[in-house]
Amino acid sequence: MEKSRFSLLLLEPGEVYFEDFSCTLNDHIKFNEGSPRHGCLKLCSKSLVFEPRDWTWPLVKLYFRDCISISVVRPHFIDGVSNIIMIKMKQYAEMLKENILAPYKFMYEEKEFFIFFDFASAEECLSQMEQLQRASTLHAPEHNSMVATILHSRYMRMVFDPVMMDDFTEQILCELQAEKISPLVRHQGKLAITPTTIYFQPFSNVESSPVLKLKLCDLRRMYRRRFLLRQVGLELYSQEQSTVPHIYLTFQCEDDREKTYGILEESSNVNLVKKHAEEMTMQWQNGVVSNYDYLMYLNCQADRSEKDLTQYPVFPWVVADYTSETLDLSNTDTYRDLSKPMGALNQDRLEKLKERYHEMNEPKFLYGSHYSAPGLVLFYLVRKYPQYMLCLQNGRFDHPDRMFNSVKDVYNNCLRNMSDFKELVPEFYNTDTKGDFLVNMYEIDFGERHDGTKVNDVALPPWATSPKDFVTKLRQALESDYVSRHLHLWIDLIFGYKQRGEEAVKADNVFHHVCYEGAVDLERILDMNDRHALEVQIMEFGQVPKQLFTKPHVRKVGHVIERVLSYQPTHVTSYKIECIDVITLHKEAVTCALRQSSRIISVGRDGALKVYDIEQKKQIRSINLCHTPLSSCVMIDENIVAVGSWDNEIYLYDVEYGRKVESFRAHDDSVTCLLWLEKERLLISGGSDGVVRAWANVGRLGQALRGLRAEFDHDENVTTLAYRRCGQEVDIIAGTSDGEVSIWQLRSKSRQTVLRVHTAAVCACAVLPAARLLTASQAADFHVTDLSVAHTVYETQLPEAANTCACDGRGVVWVGGARGELVQWDMLAVQQTTRLPAHQDTITCVYLDEATKTLVTASKDKTVKLWQLSSDS
Incomplete structure (x- = not known):
């Protein structure tokens, strides 16, 4: 046929x-x-x-x-x-x-x-x-x-034909009128959903098939979409090998869209791949996800789709040099200032625009055209999709002199023209397509320019030898160290807190009010002429992406990825975990345990301290330090262990000689946690009295109380401690029972930050690479906070409360749960890599011994376990 x-x-x-x-x-x-x-x-x-x-x-x-x-x-x-x-x-x-x-x-x-x-x-x-x-x-x-x-x-006369179904006896759960969206085209039809399949039957016979079928078991991602400023869109992605890998649908009203979304989400046959924004942000920040993939992800989250030219994905100009013979990516002058919108890069032009802005009546706008609109997208892609331009412009192409003829000329125009502020499209950085949009592949006669030259391929800068070389070098620039360090500033403008409101005014980033989400409710505009005028304006002018962030976006800190990852990290760091010993010495719950050389030292609610020899596989020391539970222990010397007790005391015990060295009253209530700073020779203690204290002279007989160096007061019980080094400074991090995390500078004894990310007691915290802090609470919420901006970059709800954790300093974290599970996380890829039923009750302590690559876990089930770590190749 x-x-x-x-x-x-x-x-x-x-x-x-x-x-x-x-x-x-x-x-x-x-x-x-x-x-x-x-x-x-x-x-x-x-x-x-x-x-x-x-x-x-x-x-x-x-x-x-x-x-x-x-x-x-x-x-x-x-x-x-x-x-x-x-x-x-x-x-x-x-x-x-x-x-x-x-x-x-x-x-x-x-x-x-x-x-x-x-x-x-x-x-x-x-x-x-x-x-x-x-x-x-x-x-x-x-x-x-x-x-x-x-x-x-x-x-109304059309009925979905069940003969089209794979099994005509299937129950139709939902039948609705819908439109299938592709660039510039809205194809009406009937949507029918059965327990196994989504069917779309077009009204007309333009489609290659009389019915499109998407198997629910193949469905992987599903996004609500805003279409022409109305919440009526739904974009579905299935497995690439399926007959319909991607479909964009719109409905007559939001209720129909939500009904469809709900049926698909609740279906037992649908297995969606869930990727949370915070998870992607953290993967990008760690360098596991490339700049290209992260921008594609943000565009997707902000309702940008390649199926909708009014909301096509938007990418930044990053290179500012289109005249040099070679592109020097180590030179900062090569790059565009990503902290400013395109309209603000030329100060002289900006001043003229501001003069006009101040003379306007409300609502004011600085830029009379947008950085992304159907005409602007097709300006770049006319050689690849000439049929789209002919459709948009009623069978005509642009005047030859106004076409995309030269990269250098377009960039210069975007810097100087009073009405040209456009950014780029993903094709400029997509190395898979090799720059095909720059080539007149269909040999179309686009006409002649004023100087008599025929419009053909796009003229490239001197540093590019071919379209493939051009996009490859632009991609290298996009993934460069400079762009990685500054891309968050551009994200703030396009997707973030500088997109609208007072911050947008300060950033010279104000567009016509109609293009912002929520500015116009088309459903409430009853006058057909007004509504049509707005729809035309939306089509022609463009739309600002959905705002994704209301606080400054975090900065990238990880290594650079130069190739497309399709949102999937290629390398996940993890260890194989094997239990090599189970130690049962305590009569009650074990509250803390650690490894020192070939010895396991543990303390428990029975008030006892036990020392176990791994090589001999037997107990070699046992002492009842007091009549109250012991909460914590840390090694302060090769043989001296400091122990915190519920009787408000800190005990020092010599493991080598098996004797109690001394004890001193450290708090006005129970000592809950201890921390040892080897370099500063300081013992940090936290108590139920809400105080954190720093002790010097620990180990010098009778000198501990005289060695009190700092006190940090909190409103509630101190539950967990950690520290981080910032150059020469040391910060003490304290979690409390009211859900707060306080960061104190040790030298100045001042509180730097208070993080209020939890509503229940903080029971675990660990410092991750690049100044990120992991915290978990009794409410089973799990947060990662970027300390440089005091902003949460990742959060999730765990199946059980994380009671304790340990980190290897490179991004692998082990979390001990309230039901006895030991979970290994790769915090670079933000993935759980291992989940073990380690104990029969709450894990109270996880301790990593770097020297021997072993973990020690303690539990309320009265046991201590030793785990061997090995590379998971």
């Missing part, structure tokens, strides 16, 4: 295709005279399109607005031949002659066309044509309303 040359892109944006009729088109009333062409007549809302079967003939487009008359030709005029309609036109258009993609040829002459129908009734066709011709005389809003009424009438 021959492939049809007709497509919905041959219609105007928003035009509806209803049905087609087999017929012959002739310019003479007699069938065998003139130029008879057999083919199909497409009945559309604004035009008739005749597609001849012989591809050497052009398609003929007859606009209803240019129609002088339509009538049925009576049989007695032409020797009894009936079923003919005559259409008299003021002008018409020809397209795709010899199947060559080119601007439409407009014929400005009166002409009569005779349509000889093979099967359809001319009288019935005439009735439909006259109705649409009447609609064409109305203003756009009334025309759209009349067409919508016709469409709805047809829709």
Whole structure:
């Protein structure tokens, strides 16, 4: 079967295709005279399109607005031949002659066309044509309303055909009217959902298949979408090998969209891959996800889709040098200032724009055009998608001098022109497509420029030897150290807190109010003319992405990834974990344990300290330090262990000689946690009295109390301690029972930050690479905070409360849970890599011994376990 040359892109944006009729088109009333062409007549809302079967003939487009008359030709005029309609036109258009993609040829002459129908009734066709011709005389809003009424009438007569289903006995859970969206095209149809499959049955026969089928078991990602400022879109991604890997649907109202979303989300056959924004942000910050992939992800989260040209993914200009022979990515002058929008890069132009801004009435705007709109997207991609530009511009390309002819000229224009502030599209950085959008691959005649040169391929900067080399070098620039250090500033402008409001004004980043999400509620605009005007403005002007961040975006700190990862990290750090010893010495819960050389030292609620020899596999020391539970222990010397007790004391015990060295009253209530700073020779203690104290002289007999160096007061019990080094400074981090985390500078004894990220007691904290802090609470919430901006970059809810944790300093974290599970996390890839049922009750302590690559875990089940770590290749 021959492939049809007709497509919905041959219609105007928003035009509806209803049905087609087999017929012959002739310019003479007699069938065998003139130029008879057999083919199909497409009945559309604004035009008739005749597609001849012989591809050497052009398609003929007859606009209803240019129609002088339509009538049925009576049989007695032409020797009894009936079923003919005559259409008299003021002008018409020809397209795709010899199947060559080119601007439409407009014929400005009166002409009569005779349509000889093979099967359809001319009288019935005439009735439909006259109705649409009447609609064409109305203003756009009334025309759209009349067409919508016709469409709805047809829709009500259409019933989803169960014969199209894989199993016609399947139960249809939901049947709705929907539109399938592709660039500049909205294809109406019926959506039916069964327990196993999504079916989309188009109204018309343009699709290659009479029904599109997406298996629920293949569905992987699902996004609510804003379409033309209305929350009616739903974008679905399935496995790449499935017959329908991707579909973008819109519904008549938000309720229909939510109903569909709910059915799919609750289906037992749907297995969605969930990727939280904080998780992706942290992976990007760690360098596990590339800048390219992260920007694609943010665009997706902000309702940007390649199916919707009004919300096409937006990427930044990052290179500012388009004149040098070589591109020096080590030179900061090579790069654009990512802290400013395009309109603010030229200070002289910005001052003129600000003068106009201050003279405006509210609502004011600084920029009268947008950085991304359908026309701007196709400006870049016209060579790759010429049919889109012809659709958008009614069969014409831009004037040759206004086309994308030179990268250097376009960048300079974006810096100087008073109405040009456009950013880039992903294709500039997509090395997979090798820069094909820069090449006139279809050899289209785009015309000649003012100097007589033909518009052909895009002129590249001197440092690029080919389109492939151009996008490869731009990609290297996008992934460079400079851009990685500054990309968060551009994200703040486009997706973040500088996108709108007072911060946008300060950042010179203010666009027309209509393009912001939430600025206009189309559902409340009842006047058809006002509503249509806004829809046209949205289509032509562009839309600001959905705001994703309301605080400054974190900065990238990890290594650079230079290739596409498709949102999936390639390297996950983890260890194999094998239990090599189980130690049962305590009569009650073990509260803390550590390893020192070949010895395991543990303390418990029974008030006892135990020392176990790993090589001999037996207990070698045991002492009851007091009559109250012991909470914690740390080694302060090769043989001296400090122990915190519920009797407010800190005990020092010599493991080598098996004797208690001394004890001192450290707090006014129980000692809850201890921390040892080897370099400073300081013992840090936290207590139920809400105080953190720093002790020097620990180990010098009778000198501990005199060695009190600092006191940090809190409102509630101190539950956990950690520390971090910032150059020469040391910060003490204390978690408390009211959910707060306080960061104190040891030297100045001042509180630097208070993090209020938890609502329940903080029971575990660990410092991750690049100044990130992991904290967990009794409410089972798990947070990672970037300490440089005091902002949460990742949070999740665990299946059980994380009671304790340990970190290897490179991003691997072991978390002990309230139900006895030991979970290994790779915090670079933000993934759980191992989950073990380690104990039969709450894990109270996890201790990493770097020297021997072993973990020690203690539990309320009265046991201590030793775990061997090995590389997980």
